Amino acid sequence: MxxxxxxxxxxxxxxxxxxxxxxxxxxxxxxxxxxxxxxxxxxxxxxxxxxxxxxxxxxxxxxxxxxxxxxxxxxxxxxxxxxxxxxxxxxxxxxxxxxxxxxxxxxxxxxxxxxxxxxxxxxxxxxxCTCKFLSKQQLSLMRLMLDGKNEKEIADRLNITVATIFSYKYQIMKNFSLKNNQELNAFIRSYLLHPW
CATH class of the missing domain: 3.40.50.2300 (Response regulator)
Incomplete structure (x- = not known):
C-alpha cells in the first residue's frame, strides 16, 4: 500500500x-x-x-x-x-x-x-539551511496586520513610524518573493496560522 x-x-x-x-x-x-x-x-x-x-x-x-x-x-x-x-x-x-x-x-x-x-x-x-526567518518586529507587524490593523494603528502600537512599517513590509515582500499585498496577506495567514 x-x-x-x-x-x-x-x-x-x-x-x-x-x-x-x-x-x-x-x-x-x-x-x-x-x-x-x-x-x-x-x-x-x-x-x-x-x-x-x-x-x-x-x-x-x-x-x-x-x-x-x-x-x-x-x-x-x-x-x-x-x-x-x-x-x-x-x-x-x-x-x-x-x-x-x-x-x-x-x-x-x-x-x-x-x-x-x-x-x-x-x-x-x-x-x-538557507531558510528565511522574520525578526521579532516583523512578526509583531504581521500579527497586527492579521488582526486587521492599518499602518497608522500598527505604528502607534509598536511605537515606530508609518515609514518603518512600510519598510518592514517591503523587506518581508522582498525576502519572500511576494509580488503584491494579496500575496503578503496570504503569506501572513499561512505563516501565523500554519498547522506545523
Whole structure:
C-alpha cells in the first residue's frame, strides 16, 4: 500500500491530484493508495508521497518535519514559479515543485520521474539551511496586520513610524518573493496560522 499525505486549500485541484495519484498507484505501481489529509509528524513520517500546496513565500520557510522526511517524494504546488531553487531551504531541495497551470500530463510525468529517481539525501542538515526567518518586529507587524490593523494603528502600537512599517513590509515582500499585498496577506495567514 502507498500512503499519500495530501493538503491543498483548493479542493478541486486536490481532487484532480488524488485521481492522478490513484491512477499512478494502481496502474504504474500496482498497489492500492491510502490518502491521509491531516498534517502531523506521524503522517509525514509514514507517507510515501507528500503533496502540499505552498502559499507565496512559504517555500522559503523552514519546515523542520519535512527536512527529516526521507521515506519518499515531496510534490509542492505553487500558484506561480519560484524564482530560484538555490534559495530554497534544505527541506525543499529535493522536492518537485509544480504550478497550478502545469498540464496534467506533465504532472503525471513529474510524479513518475520523481518516484523512479528518488534517493534519500542523508546529507541534508538544518544547520546549513538557507531558510528565511522574520525578526521579532516583523512578526509583531504581521500579527497586527492579521488582526486587521492599518499602518497608522500598527505604528502607534509598536511605537515606530508609518515609514518603518512600510519598510518592514517591503523587506518581508522582498525576502519572500511576494509580488503584491494579496500575496503578503496570504503569506501572513499561512505563516501565523500554519498547522506545523
Amino acid at each position: 502507498i500512503k499519500i499525505l495530501i493538503r491543498d486549500r483548493n479542493r478541486y485541484f486536490q481532487q484532480g491530484m488524488e485521481n492522478i495519484l490513484e491512477d499512478f498507484g494502481l496502474n504504474r505501481l500496482h498497489k492500492k493508495i491510502c490518502f491521509e489529509y491531516l498534517l502531523s509528524r506521524n503522517t509525514i513520517s509514514e507517507a510515501n508521497i507528500i503533496v502540499m500546496d505552498l502559499q507565496p513565500g512559504e517555500g522559503y520557510l523552514c519546515h523542520f518535519d519535512l527536512c527529516r522526511y526521507r521515506k519518499g517524494i515531496f510534490l509542492g504546488i505553487q500558484e506561480r514559479e519560484m524564482p530560484s531553487i538555490h534559495r530554497l531551504p534544505n527541506c525543499f531541495r529535493n522536492a518537485s515543485i509544480i504550478t497550478r497551470n502545469t498540464p496534467m500530463q506533465s504532472v503525471r510525468q513529474e510524479i513518475v520521474h520523481a518516484w523512479e529517481t528518488y534517493q534519500p539525501d542523508l546529507s541534508v542538515k538544518c544547520s546549513a
